[in-house]
Amino acid sequence: MFKELEEINSRPAPFQFYTADELWTDDFTSKKMLELHLNDSIDAASRSTEFIDRSVEWIVSHFKVDAGTKIADFGCGPGLYTNRLAERSAGVLGIDFSKRSIRYAQEAAVKNELQVNYIWQNYLDFETEQRFDLIIMIMCDYCALSPGQRKTMLRKYHTFLNPGGAIFLDVYSLSAFAERKETALCQFNLLDSFWSAQNYYGFLNTFKYEDEKLVLDKYTVIEKDRTRVVYNWLQYYSLDTLAREFEENQFQITNYYCNVVGMPYNSDSAEIAVVGKKL
Numbered sequence: 001m002f003k004e005l006e007e008i009n010s011r012p013a014p015f016q017f018y019t020a021d022e023l024w025t026d027d028f029t030s031k032k033m034l035e036l037h038l039n040d041s042i043d044a045a046s047r048s049t050e051f052i053d054r055s056v057e058w059i060v061s062h063f064k065v066d067a068g069t070k071i072a073d074f075g076c077g078p079g080l081y082t083n084r085l086a087e088r089s090a091g092v093l094g095i096d097f098s099k100r101s102i103r104y105a106q107e108a109a110v111k112n113e114l115q116v117n118y119i120w121q122n123y124l125d126f127e128t129e130q131r132f133d134l135i136i137m138i139m140c141d142y143c144a145l146s147p148g149q150r151k152t153m154l155r156k157y158h159t160f161l162n163p164g165g166a167i168f169l170d171v172y173s174l175s176a177f178a179e180r181k182e183t184a185l186c187q188f189n190l191l192d193s194f195w196s197a198q199n200y201y202g203f204l205n206t207f208k209y210e211d212e213k214l215v216l217d218k219y220t221v222i223e224k225d226r227t228r229v230v231y232n233w234l235q236y237y238s239l240d241t242l243a244r245e246f247e248e249n250q251f252q253i254t255n256y257y258c259n260v261v262g263m264p265y266n267s268d269s270a271e272i273a274v275v276g277k278k279l
Contacts, residue, residue, distance in 0.1 A: 008203050008205070008220045009184060009203075009205055011205075011207050011216075012216070012218075012231070014209055014212050014214055014216075014233075015146035015147070015214075015233055016231075017229075017231045018146065018149075018231070019229070019230045019231050020097060020122070020144070021097075022228060022230045023230065023232075024096075024097035024098040024101075025097065025098070025099070027100075028195075028196060028197055029194065029195060030098050030099070030100040030101070031100060032194050033098065033100075033101070034078060034098070034100050034101055034104060037077050037078050037080070037101065038078065038104075047139070051261065052080050052081065052084070053084070054261045055081070055138075055259075055260045055261050056081060056084040056085060058260070058261050058262040059081075059085070059134075059136070059168065059260075060085070060088055062262060062275075063133070063134050063166065063168070065085065065088050065090050065134070066088070066089065066090070067088075067089035067090070068091075069090040069091065069133050069134065070090070070091045070093075070130070070131065070132045070133050070134070070162070071085055071090050071091065071092050071093070071132060071133065071134045071135070071136065072092075072093045072094075072095070072130075072132045072134075072135045072136070072160065073085075073092065073093070073094045073095070073135075073136050073137075073138070074095055074123045074126075074135065074136070074137045074141070074153070075095070075096060075097075075123060075137055075138070075139070075141040076094030076095060076096045076101075076102075076105060076118070077096055077098070077101045077105070077139075078101045078104040078105050078108070079094060079101075079104070079105025079106075079108055079109060079116065079118070081136065081138060082094040082105065082109075082116050082118075083105065083108055083109055083112065083114055083116060086109065086114040086115060086116045087112075087114065091115075092115075092116045092117070093116070093117045093118075093119065093128075093130065093132075094116060094117070094118045094119070095118075095119045095121055095123045095126050096118075096119075096120065096121075096123075097120075097121070097122045097123070098120075099120050102118050102119070102120040105118050106118050123153070124145075124149055124152055124153070126156070127156075128160065130160070131160060131161065131162045131165075132160055132161060132162060132165060133161075133162050133164075133165045133166075134165060134166055134167075134168065135157050135160060135161060135165070135166075135167045135168070136167070136168045136169065137153075137167070137168075137169040138168075138169065138170060138260055139170070140170050140171055140172050140234070140271065141169075142169050142170075142171055142235075143171050143172050143233075143234045143235045143236070143237075144232070144233055144234060144235075145235075146233070150235075150245065151248075151249055154245075154246070154249035154250075154251060155249060157251075157276075158249070158250050158251070158278055161278055163278075164277075165277075165278070166254075166275050166276060166277055167251065167275070167276040168260070168273070168274070168275050168276075169273070169274065169276075170259065170260050170271050170272065170273040170274075171235070171236075171237045171242060171271065171272050171273075171274075172234060172235070172236045172237065172270065172271060172272075173236060173237060173238070173267075173269055173270055173271055173272050174213060174236055174237065174238050175267065175268050175269060175270055176236060176270040176271070177208075177213055177215065177236035179270075180206070180208060180215050181206070181208075182206050182207060182208050183204065183205070183206040184203075184204070184205050184206075185203070185204050186201060186202070186203045186204075187201075187202055187204075188200075188201055188202075189202065190202025190203075190204060190219070190221075195219070195221045195228075195230075196221065196223055198223050198224065199223075199224075200221050200222055200223040201221075201222045202219060202220070202221050202222075203218075203219070203220040203221075203222075204217060204218070204219055205217075205218040205220075206218075212235075213235065213236045213237070213238075213241070214233065214234070214235055214236070215233070215234045215236065216231060216232065216233055216234075217231075217232040217234075218230075218231055218232075219231075219232070237272060239253075239256060239265075239272065242272065242274065246274075246276050247279070250278060250279045251276040251277065251278060251279060252276065252277055252278075252279050253274045253275065253276055254275050254276065254277050255274065255275040256272060256273065256274045256275075257272075257273040257274075258271060258272065258273070259271050259273055260273045
């Protein structure tokens with residue numbers, strides 16, 4: 001038992017493990033994630049309907065979205081942005097790892113007679129001959145990727161963009177990093193039975209990596225017949241570190257804001273939203 005507890009509480013190297021499939025492809029947890037996406041009272045998997053409406057209005061205005069605009073949403077979830085953008089007659093493509101979320105997005109598009117191309121795939125593996133005027137990655141998805149994975153995505157974006165096109169994404173700031181604390185806890189059916197339909201004991205270990213400005217929420221889920229470990233990595237940024245990462249991958253940040261509604265940047269904001277153009 002002591003050895004098992006030591007392993008549960010062990011700190012891995014930064015981005016040593018990648019377990020996104022545990023969230024997005026497991027039948028039970030993907031159902032729970034969809035419920036969180038659609039829960040308008042909390043900003044867990046998606047933001048509130050009111051916020052998303054304001055964000056879409058800003059995107060449409062800032063990027064001059066019209067019937068000729070081609071948009072790709074990487075990590076589109078249940079289509080909360082893609083379907084709204086399709087209502088503006090934009091040509092929209094959505095990619096997501098969760099089959100359940102893609103199915104919900106497709107059904108909502110059909111119900112509302114919207115033309116959206118949805119693809120069920122890990123966006124790290126996505127390739128296409130299509131070219132886009134705007135690529136979005138919203139809800140700080142970019143922060144969950146390792147440095148190598150982020151490089152992969154920026155290279156893809158560089159290829160997928162039309163001349164004069166832009167990327168729009170948000171990340172967590174150093175102000176948010178300062179608020180995170182290291183924790184270790186164990187709870188019966190941790191997170192209100194989020195991880196399994198069966199009873200389980202859940203361990204949550206939160207580790208901060210000061211040099212890398214990185215946080216790991218490590219979940220160890222112990223059921224009667226199996227044990228799983230899920231690693232949720234989050235990278236945090238300053239304007240300078242994000243700009244440098246973009247420039248290393250042939251992008252320049254042309255505008256920055258404190259969120260995807262386009263509010264003016266504030267150094268105390270928990271998030272940074274940026275517009276990037278190809279160099």
